[in-house]
Amino acid sequence: MVQLTGTKKIRCAVFISGTGSNLKSLIQFTKKKKSPISIELIISNNRKAKGLKFGKIFKISNKVFNYKNKTIAEKKIISEIKKKKIKLICLAGFMKILSKDFIKNFKGKILNIHPSLLPKYKGLNTHQRVISNNEKYSGCTVHLVNSRLDSGKIILQKRVKISKFDTAKSLAKKILIQEHILYPKAIIKIFSL
Ligand code: GAR
Numbered sequence: 623m624v625q626l627t628g629t630k631k632i633r634c635a636v637f638i639s640g641t642g643s644n645l646k647s648l649i650q651f652t653k654k655k656k657s658p659i660s661i662e663l664i665i666s667n668n669r670k671a672k673g674l675k676f677g678k679i680f681k682i683s684n685k686v687f688n689y690k691n692k693t694i695a696e697k698k699i700i701s702e703i704k705k706k707k708i709k710l711i712c713l714a715g716f717m718k719i720l721s722k723d724f725i726k727n728f729k730g731k732i733l734n735i736h737p738s739l740l741p742k743y744k745g746l747n748t749h750q751r752v753i754s755n756n757e758k759y760s761g762c763t764v765h766l767v768n769s770r771l772d773s774g775k776i777i778l779q780k781r782v783k784i785s786k787f788d789t790a791k792s793l794a795k796k797i798l799i800q801e802h803i804l805y806p807k808a809i810i811k812i813f814s815l
Pocket of ligand 1: 638639640641642643644645673714715716717735736737745746798801
């Protein structure tokens with residue numbers, strides 16, 4: 623993994639596609655002394671992503687890349703990331719799949735948060751599938767990204783109990799609260815390994 627050198631914080635980019643509540647919680651985390659990271663860049667594939675507002679509020683530069691052509695988009699992202707000397711990428715509700723080449727470029731340096739207890743329920747629409755299968759528990763996972771979808775090394779997980787009244791929407795809400803706690807914890811963990 624990335625090495626911590628002295629007291630300098632690890633320069634991090636957060637990738638989002640939507641609301642950005644995980645981004646917000648990560649930004650709040652970086653304000654704490656114990657945070658090993660600083661967020662230097664927000665990247666989105668969606669110019670309408672609500673989370674982009676946090677870039678403005680917290681004065682973090684953000685860039686939106688048009689994903690109509692993924693190869694070109696990724697080339698531009700890599701160049702931006704290198705320019706900003708980014709050493710860690712945190713995917714936080716980023717709904718595009720990174721290419722194998724991109725992942726190779728940043729091997730061991732990309733984290734993702736997924737709203738299920740991986741390896742169960744990889745991919746999209748997790749909460750509805752969990753509810754339809756009458757699961758008793760779901761949760762969230764922070765893992766390293768490798769070339770297979772939602773399959774990299776698991777860093778941390780949090781289990782969440784499902785009540786018989788839960789819907790996909792209520793479960794998503796419950797899990798999201800845990801995600802906001804889990805992501806910072808996982809970041810602390812990888813830098814203390
Ligand atoms: C989160 O629940 C995150 O785990 C999920 O999208 C949501 C984004 O919320 N990510 C995925 O499903 C990735 N496959 P946020 O924009 O409020 O952080």
